[in-house]
Amino acid sequence: MQGVATSAASAPWETGSPNFHAWEMRGVYPKILTHALHGEEPIKLFADAQRILEDLIQNDRVHARAVWGVWPASSTGEDVPLFTDDTRTELLRTFHFLRQQK
Numbered sequence: 895m896q897g898v899a900t901s902a903a904s905a906p907w908e909t910g911s912p913n914f915h916a917w918e919m920r921g922v923y924p925k926i927l928t929h930a931l932h933g934e935e936p937i938k939l940f941a942d943a944q945r946i947l948e949d950l951i952q953n954d955r956v957h958a959r960a961v962w963g964v965w966p967a968s969s970t971g972e973d974v975p976l977f978t979d980d981t982r983t984e985l986l987r988t989f990h991f992l993r994q995q996k
Contacts, residue, residue, distance in 0.1 A: 913943055 911923045919936055921929050926936045950956045965976040965986060972991045978984040 914939065 911921070911926070914921060914923065914926050914936055917935075917939060919926060919929075919932050919939070921932070921936070926932065927940060929936060965978070966980050966982055967974050967976050968982070972993065974989045974991065976986040976988070978986045
């Protein structure tokens with residue numbers, strides 16, 4: 895299956911906690927904006943992200959497309975095997991994930 899999503903439709907999802915976590919600022923949006931430990935940096939980062947996102951949308955710089963599907967899955971350690979149907983007898987693909995290493 896294939897679907898098309900607009901950049902504007904995905905914009906609300908681009909401003910949450912994961913952006914702050916990428917900069918190693920732990921906390922939950924929007925509380926992180928007033929977190930005493932981080933000072934003004936979360937506010938600056940959020941403002942910069944909003945400005946860049948607005949530019950991407952207004953100037954039509956990004957065209958979001960997605961291919962998606964739903965398959966039966968399970969977990970084996972840090973791997974996620976996908977199966978072709980609910981019998982789970984035929985492996986379709988395995989996604990390999992690693993925890994964030996420090």
